[in-house]
Amino acid sequence: MQDFSKEDILKVLTTAKKLSQRSSPKLMQGKILGSLFFEPSTRTRLSFESAMAKLGGSAVGFADASVSSVTKGESLLDTIHMVERYADVLVIRHSQEGAARLAAEATARPVINAGDGANQHPTQTLVDLYTIQQLLGRLDRLKIAIVGDLKYGRTVHSLVHGLSHFSSELTLISPETLKLPNSYREVLYRSRIRYHESEDFAQHLPEFDVLYMTRIQKERFADAAEYEEVRNAYMLTAAHLKRAKPTLKILHPLPRVTEIAGDVDGTPHAAYFQQAGNGIPVRQAIIALLAGAIT
Amino acid sequence: MAKRKPARKTPQRAAPEPAPQKLYDIREGTVIDHIPAGQALRVLQVLGITDGTDRLISVGMNLSSRKLGKKDIVKVEGKLLTKDELNQLALITPGVSINQISNGLVKEKFSADLPAVVSSMLCPNPNCITRHQVTPGKFHTLQKKPLLLTCAYCERLVEADQIALTECVH
Numbered sequence: 001m002q003d004f005s006k007e008d009i010l011k012v013l014t015t016a017k018k019l020s021q022r023s024s025p026k027l028m029q030g031k032i033l034g035s036l037f038f039e040p041s042t043r044t045r046l047s048f049e050s051a052m053a054k055l056g057g058s059a060v061g062f063a064d065a066s067v068s069s070v071t072k073g074e075s076l077l078d079t080i081h082m083v084e085r086y087a088d089v090l091v092i093r094h095s096q097e098g099a100a101r102l103a104a105e106a107t108a109r110p111v112i113n114a115g116d117g118a119n120q121h122p123t124q125t126l127v128d129l130y131t132i133q134q135l136l137g138r139l140d141r142l143k144i145a146i147v148g149d150l151k152y153g154r155t156v157h158s159l160v161h162g163l164s165h166f167s168s169e170l171t172l173i174s175p176e177t178l179k180l181p182n183s184y185r186e187v188l189y190r191s192r193i194r195y196h197e198s199e200d201f202a203q204h205l206p207e208f209d210v211l212y213m214t215r216i217q218k219e220r221f222a223d224a225a226e227y228e229e230v231r232n233a234y235m236l237t238a239a240h241l242k243r244a245k246p247t248l249k250i251l252h253p254l255p256r257v258t259e260i261a262g263d264v265d266g267t268p269h270a271a272y273f274q275q276a277g278n279g280i281p282v283r284q285a286i287i288a289l290l291a292g293a294i295t
Numbered sequence: 296m297a298k299r300k301p302a303r304k305t306p307q308r309a310a311p312e313p314a315p316q317k318l319y320d321i322r323e324g325t326v327i328d329h330i331p332a333g334q335a336l337r338v339l340q341v342l343g344i345t346d347g348t349d350r351l352i353s354v355g356m357n358l359s360s361r362k363l364g365k366k367d368i369v370k371v372e373g374k375l376l377t378k379d380e381l382n383q384l385a386l387i388t389p390g391v392s393i394n395q396i397s398n399g400l401v402k403e404k405f406s407a408d409l410p411a412v413v414s415s416m417l418c419p420n421p422n423c424i425t426r427h428q429v430t431p432g433k434f435h436t437l438q439k440k441p442l443l444l445t446c447a448y449c450e451r452l453v454e455a456d457q458i459a460l461t462e463c464v465h
Contacts, residue, residue, distance in 0.1 A: 002450075076428050098424040098448025117422050119449055183445065183452040 001122040001161035002187075009165060012285050013130050015294060020281035026056030027284075027293040034087030035061030036079065037114070038070065038094045043254060044114050044123070047279035048091050048287075055284055055293075060086060080106045089291050092116075110290035118152040118220050124253050125158040127282045131275040132210055135249045142168040147201050147234055148214035148259060150180040152221075155253040156214055160184045164191035171208070173201045175230045178216070201234055206243045211236070211269075213252045213259050231258070238263040251275050319353040324372040326394040326401075327384070332357050334388050335367035341383045341460065342371065350374060383460050385409040386416060389439060409436050413444060417459040423449040432461070 004012075019025055033052040037045050041063070049059040061083070062068045070079065076099060083090060084107040092100050093114035100113030100120075115121045133139055144163065150156050150172055160180070163170065164187050172180050172195055179197065188195050198204065205211070213236060221227040235258055236250070252260055252272040264270050288294040330338055335356050339345060344352060351372035360366035375395060376384070384391055384407040395403040413434045418425050425432045425448055433447040442455040 076424070077430070094424070095422075096424040096427055097420060097422055097450070098446065101448045102424050102428065102430060116424075117449070181451075183450065186452065 001120055001125055001158040004122070004162070006165035009126065009129060009162060012126050012282065012289065013133060015285035015289060016126075016130055016278075016281040017134075019284045019288070024054050024056070025284070025288075027288045028052060028055035028057035028088075028291060031055075031057040031088040031291065031293075032086065033057060033059040033061075033287065034083040034090040034109075035059045035063075036083060036090060036092040036094075037061065037063045038065040038068075038092070038099075039115065040064070041093055041114065043276055043279060044093065044121075047276075048112075048114065048283050051280050051283035052287060054280065055288060057088075057287075061091075076102065077106050084109045089287055112286060112290065115154055118154055118157075118217070120158045120161075121154040121253070122158045122162075123279075123283060123286055124155045125162040126286065127275060127278050128155070128159055128212070128251060128253070129162055130282050131251060131271060131278050132249070134278070135271055135274075136209060136247070139163075139166040140168060142209040143171070143207050144168050144210040144212060145171040145173055145201060145204070145208045146212045146214070147173040149178050149216045149220075149230075150174040150184075150214075151178040152217040153214045156180070156212075157184055159212065160187055164188060164193055167193075169193075170195040171204060172197045173199065173234070175199060175233045177226065178230060178233075201236075202240055205240060205248075206245065208248055209245065211244075211248060211250045213250065213256070215252075215255065215257050215259060234259050235261060236264055237261040238267055241267055241269055244269060318355045318368060318370055319351070320399065321351065321353065321370045321372045321396055322399045324350075324370065324374050324396050325376055326396060327369045327371075327407075328366070328392040328394060329360065329362060330367035330369065330388050330391050331363065332365035332367055335369050337387055338367070338369050338384065338391075341380055341387065342369075342374070342376075344371075379415045381407055382410065382413055382415050386413065386442075386458055386460070389442070409439050409442075411436055412447070415461050416453075417461055418446045418449060418451065419453060419457040419459065420446065420449050420451045423451070425449075 035049055045063055052059050080103045089110045091112040091114050092103050094116050097117035097119035099116045100111060104111035113120060113122055146156055216231050218227050248269050249271045250269045254276055327338055335354050353370040355368040357365050389409055391407045393405055393407055394401050414431050416432055418432050434444040435447055437443040437445055444453040
């Protein structure tokens with residue numbers, strides 16, 4: 001996410017808004033997206049492939065490393081050197097941190113990081129920022145709470161980078177063992193972003209403009225017992241929202257497990273499904289801008 | 296009764312001058328000076344000189360130093376440092392002075408300063424892609440004192456006590 005300047009972020013958001021107003025802009029006619037998902041995905045992979053199709057292009061790739069030559073021991077770099085010959089833009093999700101960066105260094109094709117281990121998920125952040133701006137009209141002067149797995153949550157890590165360009169105030173809410181890593185506190189410190197830390201989300205809920213809920217990342221825990229201690233740390237229900245601002249918006253990168261109850265879905269605060277839908281125009285914008293198909 | 300004369304005091308001799316702290320001079324090679332006291336053996340490790348060598352090596356440890364109080368020095372005959380070795384010295388003994396010696400005289404003198412991008416070390420994150428693929432590590436220097444680096448790939452912060460050097464090209 002730190003590859004994006006504030007201007008880059010705003011450019012993506014503006015472009016996404018323009019593309020959302022066009023039904024099927026054929027900006028990538030005849031082009032191919034290489035879709036390399038070494039880790040499971042629903043929203044991200046489908047929205048990238050759908051975005052590419054709506055731009056007039058197509059996608060090739062795999063949704064699971066077990067159906068690729070990775071099972072024969074092929075290295076990531078060799079995989080990239082092959083796929084770059086078949087595709088014009090690459091999108092990669094991998095379980096190891098830094099994989100997308102390494103892939104980007106290995107090819108002249110644009111490479112999009114769709115998630116690398118517990119590190120980053122930059123396109124999700126662009127979807128999140130687009131959604132916040134769409135719903136609340138701005139990205140500055142907001143009180144934003146980020147709740148849940150701040151240690152392993154790559155969407156959180158990227159969101160911290162993204163929000164560091166704007167002057168909103170953050171409240172970081174997590175169990176003690178899942179606090180935001182120091183490297184991201186360092187980002188907030190260097191960007192002079194005001195932030196607070198707490199373990200209790202209900203106490204300060206009336207203050208928030210945005211409540212960004214995240215799943216406890218079971219797959220990142222080395223110790224199953226540690227996961228069990230925190231898996232239900234936060235469970236938002238409609239009852240909590242009686243004290244919330246009428247304009248509070250609840251976001252979640254999904255999938256959710258227990259952290260948002262079903263009775264929240266029907267409230268005017270729930271924005272996570274709209275957020276998921278915004279993946280299409282935002283990813284269209286990312287693909288088209290990187291491929292030079294739009295300026 | 297004769298008055299006893301006071302016992303003659305034995306004149307106090309001045310304490311002998313400490314022997315000058317001097318190492319064997321080299322004619323062609325490298326002198327690594329201002330090594331923090333006790334770190335000379337780590338420097339030898341970086342230079343690949345641990346199990347024995349044919350080179351003439353002169354090592355001084357815990358020598359007095361106006362700059363550091365105490366210091367180590369390593370002198371290596373017939374050797375100029377590689378870029379890898381310089382980077383690693385900058386990591387483990389930042390600020391050491393490197394003197395290139397030719398014909399018994401100092402030909403060039405500089406400090407082993409940490410560059411903006413460092414390699415020659417392992418990422419401490421076991422899930423970093425560089426620990427699983429055949430690719431050298433790469434780190435950005437965020438600050439020199441206290442030392443703080445960040446892995447260019449997994450973006451983790453690396454502090455001085457987490458540094459694990461890779462084998463140098465000598």
